[in-house]
Amino acid sequence: MAETPSLPRYAEVQIGDALPPLVLPPLTRQQLAVYCGASGDHNPVHVDIDFARQAGLGDVIAHGMLVMAWMGRCLTHWVPQTAVRSFDTRFLATTRIGDAITCEAEVIGKSLESGEPCVRVKLTARDQRGEIKTEGEAVVALP
Amino acid sequence: MPDPRMIGYRSPSCTLEVERGRLRQFAHAIGETRPEYLDEAVARAIGYPSLPVPPTFLFCLEMDRPNPYGWFDDLGLPLPKVLHGSQAFRYHRMAFAGEHLTFDAVVSDVFSKKGGLLEFVVQDNTITDAAGAPVAEFRRTLVIRHG
Numbered sequence: 001m002a003e004t005p006s007l008p009r010y011a012e013v014q015i016g017d018a019l020p021p022l023v024l025p026p027l028t029r030q031q032l033a034v035y036c037g038a039s040g041d042h043n044p045v046h047v048d049i050d051f052a053r054q055a056g057l058g059d060v061i062a063h064g065m066l067v068m069a070w071m072g073r074c075l076t077h078w079v080p081q082t083a084v085r086s087f088d089t090r091f092l093a094t095t096r097i098g099d100a101i102t103c104e105a106e107v108i109g110k111s112l113e114s115g116e117p118c119v120r121v122k123l124t125a126r127d128q129r130g131e132i133k134t135e136g137e138a139v140v141a142l143p
Numbered sequence: 144m145p146d147p148r149m150i151g152y153r154s155p156s157c158t159l160e161v162e163r164g165r166l167r168q169f170a171h172a173i174g175e176t177r178p179e180y181l182d183e184a185v186a187r188a189i190g191y192p193s194l195p196v197p198p199t200f201l202f203c204l205e206m207d208r209p210n211p212y213g214w215f216d217d218l219g220l221p222l223p224k225v226l227h228g229s230q231a232f233r234y235h236r237m238a239f240a241g242e243h244l245t246f247d248a249v250v251s252d253v254f255s256k257k258g259g260l261l262e263f264v265v266q267d268n269t270i271t272d273a274a275g276a277p278v279a280e281f282r283r284t285l286v287i288r289h290g
Contacts (some may be wrong), residue, residue: 040206
């Protein structure tokens with residue numbers, strides 16, 4: 001029987017603890033086309049180079065929500081999704097074809113949220129040059 | 144400054160089914176490797192009623208509403224100039240394949256920065272299940288680039 005990731009105990013998690021990073025290969029047009037269909041987000045700025053050029057972007061850009069989904073994988077490979085209470089991101093820079101994204105995450109806080117022991121996790125997605133594309137924060141409940 | 148009369152604009156309430164095949168397709172598209180997101184039998188073995196909805200998928204399901212960019216037209220938002228600025232989810236519980244979820248969306252704020260070069264439109268979505276109980280909320284903030 002497969003197991004979800006086991007929940008770390010609140011007392012054992014420390015501020016500064018790092019989650020396992022997610023290291024991705026360079027982004028391809030094929031990935032954006034597949035994500036376009038699977039996500040239902042058919043905004044042409046992500047797949048139609050003519051539209052993207054006319055919009056002044058030079059080339060297609062990745063869906064911010066694809067980068068957020070990768071960050072979500074960081075969370076749900078650390079804890080079962082049942083523990084995730086909130087998940088926020090800010091899209092700071094566009095992700096382009098060929099960008100190789102690495103998602104990293106770190107525990108930055110511990111507190112009671114509505115009486116429940118929770119940790120705050122900061123998530124960062126950077127490209128191969130170290131430029132931050134997306135920053136996020138999640139609240140995760142632990143026993 | 145974006146027109147403050149946009150605040151309060153409601154998209155039509157919309158009920159959508161979480162389809163199993165669509166979840167598998169989404170898991171593939173984001174490179175998911177955890178088996179509970181890919182294999183119904185594994186999901187059930189760990190106590191889920193069916194394949195789970197991953198953390199960001201509610202945003203995608205909402206895109207299945209008829210004419211998902213219709214509110215851009217209604218509010219005069221120019222698609223080529225719009226970028227996704229930020230996104231926030233609050234979860235009351237997980238959702239699973241086979242559920243019918245209802246989406247209600249309202250524009251809750253508009254503001255501008257950099258002397259009007261950037262305009263922001265904030266839309267709040269509430270997601271409820273077939274019994275009317277809360278499942279999640281998400282807030283989508285769009286940025287309109289001028290110049």
